[in-house]
Amino acid sequence: MNGDPTPSGLSDADVEKQAAGVAGAQLVEDGMTVGLGTGSTVAYLLPALAQRGLSIRCVATSPRTEVAARELGLTVEPFGSIDRFDIAIDGADEVTPEGWLIKGGGAAHTREKIVAVTADRFVVIADSSKAVPALTWPVPVELLAYGLASTLRRLGSTVLRDVPRSPDGGVIADHHTDLDDPGRTAALLSATPGLVAHGIFAPDLVHDVLVATGTEVEHRRLR
């Protein structure tokens, strides 16, 4: 795979993101409540979903997804009155064969995790570069500004990211750690006061993974 444009004008990676996004959109049915993720793969999901012309109610995980979805004519509601989604579809930075994910490369993992747990079916859409044998990325974390220096000292090996605060006021950082046992790391991070949410998503959250290689999409059903 290289970065040169294909005949469609898209890079090879974008061809795969588009294929995964289109496949994800096919899983949505008329009348559903739908959680919309964030990122460059979701950017291909949105037009594919809008093109289907379904009557659906959506909730977005970020302002950029909300704006893009509305511009395409999708109905986006605030996440306040809906207490479950039929489906949520989102990208990932890494996905293992067991369904462990790293998310938050786009700093939206806190909202993305709330949407994922709210969905009856959480679907991951990914280009082939995201499918890895084991997690390796630094773990994105969202931290409260209150007591930030203390939280950073207790976490250790955590680098503030040069990005704006989250829409909920959180500070975004990346925690560098060994991920041989992602469940143990996730539990340690979850138990850290001052840490709002981390980007490790456990397999019990994930129902389907759609991984595109070229224009072919492999559908992995985890649950």
Ligand code: A5P
């Ligand atoms: C946003 O915070 C992330 O969790 C994204 O879902 C993830 O980084 C995947 O993004 P891309 O689709 O842009 O690779």
